[in-house]
Amino acid sequence: MHVDVEVEAVIPFPCEEVAAYAGDPTNAPEWYANIQSVRWRTPPPTALGSKMDFETRFLGRRLAYTYEVVDLEPGRRLVMRTADGPFPMETTCTWEQVAGGTLMRLRNRGAPSGFAKVAAPVMAKAMKSAMGKDLDRLAQRLANR
Template identity: 65%
Template sequence: MKVDVLTEAVIAAPCDGVAAYAADPAHAPEWYANITSVAWRTPPPVRVGSRVAFVARFLGRRLAYTYEITAYEPGRRMVMRTEEGPFPMETTYTWEPYGQAADHTLMTLRNRGEPSGFASLGATVMAAAMRRAQNKDLAALKALLER
């Protein structure tokens, strides 16, 4: 069973600033509740081909994985993929100016993949947990950037 979770938030801050902050992996532990550490595997800044290692806790388990940036349009879209572990995943961020004065940002966060082996048995539970986590993460990002 495939997992495809899309969440979004409107953030009361200009699109360029939201995108620059969210696309910088160094900030991930500040707004992702489950990410405990980040380490560049290629020199920064973010660009297509960049590789970044993450350590996270999810559903009570420690996960270590390396994402590769596969698409990057600064201020608009970033796509990262990992093929590691029992749950290869693609994460996509998008940012769009929002509101009459375009002084807000509509940010989407999408995670999709196809768990294999034992992980595939809990795909429905995993998707629900991912949705809850993503909503919390976007709320944390919103709170950080709207200060």
């Protein structure tokens, strides 16, 4: 079973500001609840081919994986992909200026294997909940800067 989860929210800040902050993986531990650390393998800033190591905690398990930026339209779209670990995944962030701020979409999709494959339905539900809260945290973080 594949997992494909998408959430969206209007973040009440200009698109350039939201995309610059959310599109910088260095900031991910500040607004993604499950991401504990990010370490760059290639020099920042984010560019096509950039690689970084992520350490996360999800459903009580520690996961470590390397993401690579595979698609980038600065200020509009960022796609990162990993083939590491029990849950190879692709994460897509998009930003669009709308009335009231920036419509941000966050999508995670992948094909889990092993234990993760069996737990895919539970994982998808937990991911959707966590991702919605992450977008709320992002808005709060931007408001407090």
